Amino acid sequence: MVKSRNNPPRRVRTRRYTLNSRIPDQVRNLHRLVSLSDASCLRNLRMDRNAFGRLCYLLEHSGGLTSTKHVTVAEQVALFLNVIAHHKKSCIVKHDFLRSGRTVSKHFHDVLNTIYKMSHVFLAKTAQITEDYADSRWRWFKDCLGALDRTLILSVCLNTKKVSTILEKDRLQSMCLEFFNSNMQFIYVLPGWEGSAADSRGWEGSAAIHRSHGLRVPSENYYLSHANADGFLTPYRGVCYHLQEWDWG
Numbered sequence: 001m002v003k004s005r006n007n008p009p010r011r012v013r014t015r016r017y018t019l020n021s022r023i024p025d026q027v028r029n030l031h032r033l034v035s036l037s038d039a040s041c042l043r044n045l046r047m048d049r050n051a052f053g054r055l056c057y058l059l060e061h062s063g064g065l066t067s068t069k070h071v072t073v074a075e076q077v078a079l080f081l082n083v084i085a086h087h088k089k090s091c092i093v094k095h096d097f098l099r100s101g102r103t104v105s106k107h108f109h110d111v112l113n114t115i116y117k118m119s120h121v122f123l124a125k126t127a128q129i130t131e132d133y134a135d136s137r138w139r140w141f142k143d144c145l146g147a148l149d150r151t152l153i154l155s156v157c158l159n160t161k162k163v164s165t166i167l168e169k170d171r172l173q174s175m176c177l178e179f180f181n182s183n184m185q186f187i188y189v190l191p192g193w194e195g196s197a198a199d200s201r202g203w204e205g206s207a208a209i210h211r212s213h214g215l216r217v218p219s220e221n222y223y224l225s226h227a228n229a230d231g232f233l234t235p236y237r238g239v240c241y242h243l244q245e246w247d248w249g
Contacts, residue, residue: 025098026097026098029098030072030074030075030078033045033078033082034049034052034078035049038050044082044085045078045081045082045085046081046085047081052077055077056073056077059111059114059115059118060073062118062121063115063117064114064117065077065111065114071099071107075097075107076110076111077111079093079099079104080112082096082097090104122186123187124183124185124186125187126145126146127182128144128145129141129142129144129145133182135182141224141233141235143220143221144221144223144233145187145221145222145223146179146180146182146223146224147223148177148178148179148223148225148232149177149178150175151178152174152175153173153174153175153176154174155172155173174191175192176189176190177190177191178190179215179223188214188215209230209231217230217231217232
């Protein structure tokens with residue numbers, strides 16, 4: 001069959017992809033996470049709408065976090081909180097927020113670096129316990145600055161960095177040390193600690209003190225800890241901690 005020169009075949013135009021088509025869904029998703037109710041915001045981001053708004057304001061006006069052409073500060077912070085609150089993977093977050101994996105990774109680290117830069121704002125100041133302290137649980141520990149605890153966090157790392165992780169129940173876990181005052185406010189946080197040392201050796205507090213920018217404990221003060229060491233005191237003698245390890249089941 002000979003094609004006519006007067007009627008050339010039409011070219012089928014393919015519809016070009018544009019980011020503008022995703023904007024309504026992205027705005028709707030952010031509204032669903034943050035603006036519906038305090039209960040919804042608390043379930044998804046682990047804070048109510050007032051705390052979320054104040055955090056966004058601090059990160060933007062004091063930390064220098066800026067909105068990009070397509071991602072606002074509120075969405076960046078919501079993305080970050082959604083990851084750390086529910087331990088979500090990047091492939092899940094990019095599907096929920098309708099973003100690419102590169103965008104998710106970039107803005108997650110932008111918020112993380114801003115919070116790290118503003119650590120002096122978010123961490124509480126130390127205050128020693130006095131004899132007339134209002135809380136009867138802390139009144140007996142005169143000159144105490146707070147307590148030390150640790151948290152195991154599930155982690156994924158390279159083979160070269162597995163030394164700083166703990167293999168427990170066939171899962172890689174990283175140790176995080178937290179120092180907090182009597183009001184349960186964080187004073188100092190040491191993530192990524194090589195947590196293979198036993199509590200009885202007293203290495204937990206030493207790991208935080210013997211760093212260039214580590215925790216400073218005055219000679220007349222101390223922290224409550226799992227073991228006795230310089231600057232650390234076991235609160236009650238003969239008390240077994242981590243009792244859940246001996247639970248039935």
